[in-house]
Amino acid sequence: MQRLHLLPADPYLFALEEEQAAYVHDLADYERRAPDLVLHDLVRDGMQQRLMQQETWIQWEYLSPREKQVAALVCLNYTNRQIAAHLVVTMDTARTHVRNVLNKFNLHSKGELRIVLEGWDFNDWV
Numbered sequence: 001m002q003r004l005h006l007l008p009a010d011p012y013l014f015a016l017e018e019e020q021a022a023y024v025h026d027l028a029d030y031e032r033r034a035p036d037l038v039l040h041d042l043v044r045d046g047m048q049q050r051l052m053q054q055e056t057w058i059q060w061e062y063l064s065p066r067e068k069q070v071a072a073l074v075c076l077n078y079t080n081r082q083i084a085a086h087l088v089v090t091m092d093t094a095r096t097h098v099r100n101v102l103n104k105f106n107l108h109s110k111g112e113l114r115i116v117l118e119g120w121d122f123n124d125w126v
Helices: 018-031 035-061 065-075 080-087 092-104 109-114
Strands: 001-005 014-017
Touching: 014 018, 018 035, 035 092, 065 080, 065 092, 065 109, 080 092
Parallel strands: none
Antiparallel strands: 001 014
16 A cells, blocks of 8 residues: 555545556656645545535435436436326426426536436336
């Protein structure tokens, strides 16, 4: 294990596996930056990504069960017509559900929703 300080003035230490330490050093060499600064940025970026995932989950939990179904179908590339047929509702109802999902996620399009929920497995929702 190799130990790297997060920042020279920072009291936190991280124990890295050899492979991880080698990656940090290679990246630092490539970017021509100190390994401590590269590690700091990696940790910061990882924390930001985790917070965004938590926010997305919180938004997901605010959806009704039907809205979750609709969001899943949107992410599986169903059209509004296919969503309506699958849920046995009118096209207007399907559009309303899609609009409500987008509003709750503060998004403007189904494509944006697919990006936000990218990597989620919705195959069991069909």
